Amino acid sequence: MQGLACAALQPGLRSILVFDSSPAMLETAVGLWAEMLAITTQGSVQSVYLGPTETEESLWGSMSLAPENKTQPFVWKAGLLGNDSAVRIVVIPDLSRLSLSAARACIALMGTEVAQLERYGHQARWRSQLGWIAGCPRSQIKFLSPHLLDRFALRLSGQEFQRRDRTTALRAWFASLETPQTKEPTLPTELRQQIEAAQQQRPALTDAACERGLAYFSDGEGLRRELTLLRLAQSQAQLDKGKLSKVMPKHVDLAARMIGLKLVSTEPEEPALPETKTLEPEAEAEPLQPESLPDTPIEDTPSQESRSETPVYKPDSEAEFPSTPVELNPVQEPYPEDHTPTERESASLRLPARRFRKATMGRGPVIGVEPTTVPQDIAWVSTLLEAAKYQAMRTSENGAGLTLQPTDLRRYRRAAVPExxxxxxxxxxxxxxxxxxxxxxxxxxxxxxxxxxxxxxxxxxxxxxxxxxxxxxxxxxxxxxxxxxxxxxxxxxxxxxxxxxxxxxxxxxxxxxxxxxxxxxxxxxxxxxxxxxxxxxxxxxxxxxxxxxxxxxxxxxxxxxxxxxxxxxxxxxxxxxxxxxxxxxxxxxxxxxxxxxxxxxxxxxxxxxx
Amino acid sequence: MAQQQAEQTKIPVLPYSLIVGQASLKLALELAYIMPRLGGVLLSGHRGTGKSTAVRAFAQMVYDGELPVTLPINATEDRVVGGWDVREMLQKNPKWKDGLLLEATNKLLYVDEINLLDDHIVNIILDVTATGKLVVARDGNSESYDVPFTLVGTMNPEEGGLRPQLLDRFGLMVNVTTEQDATARLQALKNVLTFEDEWAKREAGENSTFLDNAEAQGRELFDQLKSAQEEMRKVNADKILPLCVALATEFKVEGNRGERVLAMAARAYAAKENQSEVTADHVAKVAPLALQHRRPTMAQNNEAVWSPDDDEQVQQVIEKVG
Missing domain, CATH: 3.40.50.410 (von Willebrand factor, type A domain)
Known part of the structure; x- marks a missing residue:
């Protein structure tokens, strides 16, 4: 939860990779994060889902039918990723099964100051304000492009979620089935207030904190990881109730501990100050003060009674789904791609060459459409929509029907599959x-x-x-x-x-x-x-x-x-x-x-x- | 356009003067501005080395706050070379909409992740950069335009390389690496994070001395570059031409584009240094940028490599040619 709160406060952290998370857990995290982002961006936050079937058209936009519009039956329909500065959460349930088109879109959009669309007569440039959250099994990291993985700034793990009191969770879930409606996960009021308060302050980074940040990394492979650590430390300090107006090395240590980073240099980690103990991932389950941000996993609380003493964790409704807030716990290895043998195909983010032995048989999954001059593997809807753009010019005043020309032909662009x-x-x-x-x-x-x-x-x-x-x-x-x-x-x-x-x-x-x-x-x-x-x-x-x-x-x-x-x-x-x-x-x-x-x-x- | 520019000012791009280190990268961009005929710059480097940020920052500095004309990997052919404006077509009002190549005339055309671009689009760019002409023959329209632009591409070699023909179209290439000096790294971190804070302040309506100073430094540098561009033709390069040919021969560069680019880049560098004559030192300084991607070994590697031995080899040629 703390990682999500930090990512809500810091735009530079709004790309999260959650290792080994179950779909239900990711869903809960998305709900909570959406609420946090709604606070920090002061607007509503929608979620879009990307999976293995997304094509370039569905992501970036395409011509579409508009039957309700009598004067203009064809309109440009924006894609899932939009072309405006609205705040959205892009959810990728399984990064290892993401379509090639979507992976390329991630490369183009994540972590960039400016997004650009140049497709089929449409042009847009905007400041992208998408938040990204993806799940991925650690075992699948070897199949993914490091270039793509690097776009995910914040790495969290959902493994600890498996160690929860599953019987209690099951009981709560059964109870929720009996209620007529399933409620969205809601933020505890105290946490909401804490995020609102954190927004009002922007602690300045000290030189010592920056130096501390560098001490967690050995060699120079860009500065993205260092920046992530320092941004995380800064948001930790923001959440630290304003006792200090500066980001100190201890905040960097806390941030590092949260994502599982260890010091490279021999310099010892600074002990956490008393006022920051509620930020400690390992903090014991003494009753939390209402104003502090919880990050202690709920399973650490020994009994139902003791849990009732921790109002931060207590849901508004007992029958709420899920009955406990999701906890994204620290990981041991935030960057497993550094040590995992590569098993992905070389240049895996490139568009595939057409190599089908029998051109009439489109085999690979569709990842988009492209112009063609041969009538094979035709994408009929795209072809008709392409023709539709020109109908006003092609048909006479009384003309009826749709006139197709060879330049309208579109075929499917397909991912390569071995034949x-x-x-x-x-x-x-x-x-x-x-x-x-x-x-x-x-x-x-x-x-x-x-x-x-x-x-x-x-x-x-x-x-x-x-x-x-x-x-x-x-x-x-x-x-x-x-x-x-x-x-x-x-x-x-x-x-x-x-x-x-x-x-x-x-x-x-x-x-x-x-x-x-x-x-x-x-x-x-x-x-x-x-x-x-x-x-x-x-x-x-x-x-x-x-x-x-x-x-x-x-x-x-x-x-x-x-x-x-x-x-x-x-x-x-x-x-x-x-x-x-x-x-x-x-x-x-x-x-x-x-x-x-x-x-x-x-x-x-x-x-x-x- | 005014609206687009207003939109652009809302996009937070780190000012060029706040980019720490990256001397080769900066030098290549600056030389390409002083001497547009160099044919552009390819920035190849691993993730997180700040390639894209540097290009946007540079463009914003030299093009009056405008971001570069960008060709994204989602671009379709009609947006690259031009096509009918769909919205107008649906209203029975045929209107041609120029493509990005024409939009980039006399500007900087930036291709992010150029090695992930559709092969077909790459071929179009290749043709236009080779001839300097854009021939549009599509959708019943047939026109030819002169399109001088500075092509700047970025790529991560982990995702595959570029074909030698396209590599050769880039006048200069920089193998971008992360700054290793601890002090510089620290300063880079501080600049980025301070910039984010100051940008937030400015968005909230507060003044930012930090950003004002950075922008003033940028304007100063831009004035220097503009002056160098104007003075460049007065710089005498006669003496170093044999050296350029000797270096291209020594490094087994095919064709004669290598020595031409080398001579032009050395001249631009001399102008930047406010010198009236190009010297062998100027040539040595720009030799890696002009030659590394034209060597035969590049065909077998995704990454260009320039070692201290190569610098030694350059010095030997300089001594030999005199």
């Missing part, structure tokens, strides 16, 4: 004595050129989580770093080839036959000497066989290969490492797969056994 799939079954236990990288390279190049998605099945890799099982690494593109990392693993001890082929078979079946999959062509490359030594059943049960397996692993692999052979649209190749022993096995595997076979040059010249 090719490269599946590689790589047996790490046979790579030691052959030049496998050179043999695999042409297939990886093909995947790059075709923008194919990649599925790498690791058989017998040293890093396998389960020795008896193969494992799968999937990626949207061959450029995703984890593909490279996976290819460079060493060899393990077991060779669960049958399981690897089984995984490959399921992946191919899923890619080619599942729902609205866009995959038109799949290439399967198997690089193995065929000497599987783990029966499929053992892999599936993940249990070491207690019997002598003999050729069971090999036979199971051949059976799986037979099943892959039945799949259409799969072009299979076996890369033969030319093993010294059982040299016929790769050939048998290729026959079972119905695959071409290519020999990989060996690094050794085998002695001929006599």
């Amino acid at each position: 090719q799939l490269l599946t590689v079954v790589l047996d790490y236990t046979c790579l030691k004595e052959c030049q496998w990288q050179e043999a695999l390279l042409p297939y990886l190049q093909w995947a790059y050129i075709e923008r194919a998605s990649v599925c790498l099945v690791q058989v017998g890799a040293a890093t396998a989580g389960q020795e008896l099982q193969a494992q799968k690494v999937s990626a949207q593109s061959v450029l995703v770093p984890r593909v490279q990392v996976a290819l460079e693993q060493g060899a393990g001890l077991a060779t669960p080839l049958a399981h690897g082929l089984n995984l490959a078979q399921h992946s191919l079946r899923h890619a080619l036959q599942h729902g609205r999959s866009a995959v038109q062509q799949a290439v399967l490359v198997v690089l193995s000497d065929g000497r599987g030594n783990v029966p499929l059943e053992a892999s599936q049960m993940n249990r070491k066989p207690t019997y002598l397996v003999n050729r069971q692993g090999i036979e199971d692999a051949l059976q799986e290969a037979e099943q892959i052979r039945r799949l259409k649209q799969v072009e299979a190749v076996v890369l033969n490492p030319q093993p010294k022993y059982y040299s016929e096995l790769p050939i048998k595997l290729a026959q079972a797969l119905g695959a071409k076979i290519a020999d990989i040059p060996t690094l050794n010249v085998w002695e001929v056994d006599r």
